[in-house]
Amino acid sequence: MDLISFFFGVSGNVTSLMIFLSPIGTFLKVVKNKSTEKYDSLPYVCALLSSCLWTYYGIKKPDGLLVATVNGFGILIETVYVALFLLFAPTKMKAKTMAMVAILDVGFPVAAILITRLTLQEEAQINTLGFLCAGLNIITYGSPLAAMGRVVTTKSAEYLPFSLSFSICINGAIWTIYAILVHDYFIGVSNGSGFVLGAAQLVLYYMYPSKHKVGALEEKGQHEPLILPSEQEVDCNNQV
Secondary structure, eight states: OOHHHHHHHHHHHHHHHHHHHTTHHHHHHHHHHTOOTTOOSHHHHHHHHHHHHHHHHHHHSTTOHHHHHHHHHHHHHHHHHHHHHHHHSOHHHHHHHHHHIIIIIIIHHHHHHHHHHHHSOHHHHHHHHHHHHHHHHHHHHHTTHHHHHHHHHHTOOTTSOHHHHHHHHHHHHHHHHHHHHHTOHHHHHHHHHHHHHHHHHHHHHHHSOOSSOHHHHHHHHTTSOSOOSSSSOOOOOOOO
């Protein structure tokens, strides 16, 4: 790894850490109210799965240290978020969260690791893990499409937090450049899609400015869940 790729890898770590920490405002509210209210645990369960797979990918891949380190931190922070759901969620959401954790954060990673290790050669293991990680990233990056559609329909970016959209765009751009420099197409494709969607959100934010003050909008955005399986807003939480 040369100095330039190392620089972009470290920069990607910094921007990824910022995105990992972006839901802190939400969880401060959860702890204060001792309730997760209507927030959904799915984005955090999926983010934990993504961090687990990317960490293992970074460990297996030569020169994958920077990928492993940032996602190792992601495992820690997302585990805290999920644990807070298990502590403060209503009974129904708590049971749902426990089931998702068992299937997605324990069963799926263990199965993926065991199957690839037992059936594939080293290079094939890395490629299979890369496909899994990239696919999950693309799905996660695509989750804001519902929020983007809502912006176009309402002609207002009220539910599209500028700070998060900007962070997603920059993070995607940095990791895409890193991927080009180190010839990692899995990181490149997944984060290239993140850059495109993040840029599209910024364009919408410019075309349809919020009817409220930007400062109030960003404060609201900190308390929005990261993806929307139901009526909640869709943002993003995949970071590499």
